[in-house]
Amino acid sequence: MRGKRMGKVPIKSRSYSLWLMILPLYLFTLLLVAGPLIYMVILSFLTRADGWGIVNKFTFDNYINIFDPVYLNTFVESFRLAILCTVLIILIGYPFGYFMATLSPVWKKRMMMLLMIPFWTSSLIRLYGWIIIFRANGTLDQILMGLRLRDTPLKLLYTYPAVVVGMVYALVQFMILSVYSSAEKLDWSLLEAARDLGASSLQAFFTISLKLTLPGLLSGVILTFIPSMGLFFIADILGGNKVVLVGSLIQDQLMKAHNWPFAAALSVVLMLLTTIVIFLYKRITHTTEIEGVG
Amino acid sequence: MAENILQLENITKSFDDTGVLRGINLSVGHGEFVTLLGSSGCGKTTTLRIIAGLEVPDSGRVLLDGQDVTDIEPNKRDVNTVFQNYALFPHMTVAQNVAYSLRLKRVNKQVIEKEVNAALSLVQLEGFGKRMPSELSGGQMQRVAIARALVNKPRLLLLDEPLGALDLQLRRQMQTELKQLQKRLDIAFIYITHDQEEALNMSDRIVVMRDGRFEQIGTPAEIYDYPRTSFVAQFVGNANIIHGSVVGQKGETITESTLAVRSEHIQLAYCSEGGSAESVENGLCATITQKSIVGGMLRIVLRLQDGTELTATRLGINVEYDVGDRVSVSWDAAHAVPVDKESQDGGE
Numbered sequence: 001m002r003g004k005r006m007g008k009v010p011i012k013s014r015s016y017s018l019w020l021m022i023l024p025l026y027l028f029t030l031l032l033v034a035g036p037l038i039y040m041v042i043l044s045f046l047t048r049a050d051g052w053g054i055v056n057k058f059t060f061d062n063y064i065n066i067f068d069p070v071y072l073n074t075f076v077e078s079f080r081l082a083i084l085c086t087v088l089i090i091l092i093g094y095p096f097g098y099f100m101a102t103l104s105p106v107w108k109k110r111m112m113m114l115l116m117i118p119f120w121t122s123s124l125i126r127l128y129g130w131i132i133i134f135r136a137n138g139t140l141d142q143i144l145m146g147l148r149l150r151d152t153p154l155k156l157l158y159t160y161p162a163v164v165v166g167m168v169y170a171l172v173q174f175m176i177l178s179v180y181s182s183a184e185k186l187d188w189s190l191l192e193a194a195r196d197l198g199a200s201s202l203q204a205f206f207t208i209s210l211k212l213t214l215p216g217l218l219s220g221v222i223l224t225f226i227p228s229m230g231l232f233f234i235a236d237i238l239g240g241n242k243v244v245l246v247g248s249l250i251q252d253q254l255m256k257a258h259n260w261p262f263a264a265a266l267s268v269v270l271m272l273l274t275t276i277v278i279f280l281y282k283r284i285t286h287t288t289e290i291e292g293v294g
Numbered sequence: 295m296a297e298n299i300l301q302l303e304n305i306t307k308s309f310d311d312t313g314v315l316r317g318i319n320l321s322v323g324h325g326e327f328v329t330l331l332g333s334s335g336c337g338k339t340t341t342l343r344i345i346a347g348l349e350v351p352d353s354g355r356v357l358l359d360g361q362d363v364t365d366i367e368p369n370k371r372d373v374n375t376v377f378q379n380y381a382l383f384p385h386m387t388v389a390q391n392v393a394y395s396l397r398l399k400r401v402n403k404q405v406i407e408k409e410v411n412a413a414l415s416l417v418q419l420e421g422f423g424k425r426m427p428s429e430l431s432g433g434q435m436q437r438v439a440i441a442r443a444l445v446n447k448p449r450l451l452l453l454d455e456p457l458g459a460l461d462l463q464l465r466r467q468m469q470t471e472l473k474q475l476q477k478r479l480d481i482a483f484i485y486i487t488h489d490q491e492e493a494l495n496m497s498d499r500i501v502v503m504r505d506g507r508f509e510q511i512g513t514p515a516e517i518y519d520y521p522r523t524s525f526v527a528q529f530v531g532n533a534n535i536i537h538g539s540v541v542g543q544k545g546e547t548i549t550e551s552t553l554a555v556r557s558e559h560i561q562l563a564y565c566s567e568g569g570s571a572e573s574v575e576n577g578l579c580a581t582i583t584q585k586s587i588v589g590g591m592l593r594i595v596l597r598l599q600d601g602t603e604l605t606a607t608r609l610g611i612n613v614e615y616d617v618g619d620r621v622s623v624s625w626d627a628a629h630a631v632p633v634d635k636e637s638q639d640g641g642e
Binding site: 187189190193194195196197198199200203207208211212223 | 346348367368369373374375381382383395398399442
C-alpha cells in the first residue's frame with residue numbers, strides 16, 4: 001500500500017522535499033557542531049595576543065607547550081583518574097544494569113524511576129550534597145564517629161577519594177542504563193543452553209552474557225570515560241585545588257589566563273586521546289558495534 | 295548401568311500456585327524414543343526442563359541411570375537438550391557452537407576439531423563450521439542445535455518441539471532423519487511435540503499429557519487403536535466420541551457407555567427413501583453438512599438427529615454423496631473402542 005502511494009509522487013520532487021526536510025538538520029550540525037570544532041582546531045595553531053584575544057600568526061607553540069612537564073603531568077593525572085573512575089563504574093554499574101534486566105517488568109519500572117529521579121535536580125546541586133556529607137564533621141564523619149569506628153574526623157572533602165566518589169556518583173547511571181539496554185535484549189535461553197552444555201553459572205556468564213552485553217559495556221565506558229576526563233567542576237568542588245584535571249586546565253587557560261589558542265590545543269589533544277582510547281578498546285574487545293551508536 | 299536411563303517418580307511442580315505437573319511417573323529405557331504429546335500448557339516443557347535440571351520439582355525424584363539427580367545442577371547432568379528456539383550462541387560460529395561443551399571440558403584442540411567435524415557430518419552440515427548462526431536457514435540451525443547437543447555423546451537427549459518452526463516438507467524429512475540418527479547412535483530420546491502425526495511416526499512409546507497429568511502411556515499402535523479416554527481418542531487421530539447406552543431386549547438400559555470411533559471407520563450408505571427417521575437398520579440416520587479435502591482425504595461432516603456431529607473420512611476425493619444428502623451411518627463393532635470407563639466425568 002505504502003509503496004504504491006509513494007510511487008505516484010514523481011521521484012524528483014520526492015527527493016527535493018526530502019532534502020528540504022533534512023536541510024535544517026544539516027545546517028544545525030554544520031553551524032553548531034562542525035563549525036566550532038573547525039574553529040577550535042584553527043585556533044589551536046594561532047598565537048595569543050598580549051593581554052586579550054588572538055593574533056593571526058601560525059605556530060606550533062601551543063602543542064609544544066603541552067609537553068611542558070606541568071601540563072603533561074595534568075594529562076597523566078587526568079588519565080589515571082579517568083581510568084580509576086571508569087573501572088569503579090564498571091564494577092558497580094555492570095552488575096547493577098545486568099541484574100536490573102533480570103527483574104520482573106514491575107520492578108524494572110521502579111528501578112528505572114529510582115535511576116531517573118536524581119536527574120531531576122542539577123548535577124551541581126547534587127554535588128553540593130556531597131560537600132555536606134564529606135566535610136569535616138559532616139554527615140559521614142558523624143556517622144563514623146557515632147558508630148565509634150573512628151575517633152577523629154575523616155575530613156574527606158577536598159581529597160582525591162572525594163573526587164573519585166563524586167565522579168563515580170555523577171556518571172554511574174550512564175553505565176547502568178547502557179548495560180541494562182544491552183542485557184534487556186539478551187536471550188536468557190542462551191544461558192540455559194550453556195548450562196545444559198556443561199557450563200557452571202559463572203562460566204555461562206563469562207562466555208555468553210558478558211560477550212553479548214559487551215556493546216552495552218563499551219558504550220557505557222565511552223559515556224563515562226570521556227566525561228571523567230573533562231568534568232572539571234567535580235574536581236573543583238570536591239577536590240579543592242588539589243586535583244587539577246585537563247578539564248580544569250582548559251577552563252583556567254580559557255577563562256583566567258585568556259590563552260585561547262593554548263586552551264584550544266589542549267582540547268584538540270584531549271579529543272585525540274579519547275578517540276585513540278575508544279579505538280584501542282574496540283580493537284581489544286573485538287566489538288564492532290556500540291550500543292546506541294551503530 | 296541401571297535398567298532405565300531415566301525415571302521420574304511422582305513429580306509435582308507449581309508456578310504461582312497453579313499446578314503445572316500433578317504427580318507424574320515415567321520410566322525411559324536405554325535407547326528408547328519416548329514422545330510427550332499434548333497441547334500447549336499441558337506441562338510437557340516443564341517436564342523436560344525438570345529432567346534437564348533447569349527447573350527443580352516441588353516434590354518427587356528424578357533418577358538418571360539410577361542416580362538421584364533431583365537437586366543436581368544442569369551442567370552436572372549427562373543430559374543434553376535441543377531447545378525449541380535452537381538457542382544457538384549468536385556470537386560464535388557453527389563450529390564454536392558445537393565445540394562449546396568440549397571446550398568447557400578442556401578437551402585438547404585436535405580432539406575437539408575431530409569431534410566437531412564428526413558431529414557436523416552426522417547432521418550433514420560438513421563445511422558449515424565457519425558460518426555464523428545468522429547466516430543459516432531454519433533447518434540448518436536446527437541441525438546445528440542437534441549437533442551441539444550430540445557432540446557430548448549424552449545417553450539421553452531431550453528435544454523440545456525441535457521441528458516446530460520448520461515447514462511441513464522439511465519437518466517430514468527431519469522426522470525421518472532424527473529417527474534414523476536416534477537408532478544409529480542408540481541414544482534415548484525424550485521428544486516433545488503437539489503434533490500427533492509426528493508422535494505416531496517416530497516414537498517407541500507415546501505419553502499423552504493433559505493438565506499436568508499423563509493421560510495414557512503406550513506404543514503408537516496402543517494409543518491409536520486403544521485410546522483409554524475420549525481425550526486421547528480425539529487428540530490422537532480425531533476420533534468421533536459417541537455417547538450411548540446398552541439397552542436390553544425389553545428396552546431397559548443396562549449401562550451407559552462412551553465409544554470412540556475413528557473417522558475412517560465410519561461407514562455410510564444411502565438412506566432408503568421411506569426409511570423411518572429414527573432408525574436405519576443397524577445404524578443412525580444423519581445429514582451431510584460439509585465436505586472438504588484434508589491431506590488428500592475427503593472429510594465428511596455429518597449431523598445426527600440429536601445434533602451430534604460426526605466426521606467420516608474417505609480415501610480419494612470422488613465420493614458420490616453431496617452436502618444435504620441423508621445417509622445412514624454405521625460402524626463395525628470391532629472399531630468402536632469403549633473409552634472413559636473408570637470415571638464417568640473423565641471425558642469431554
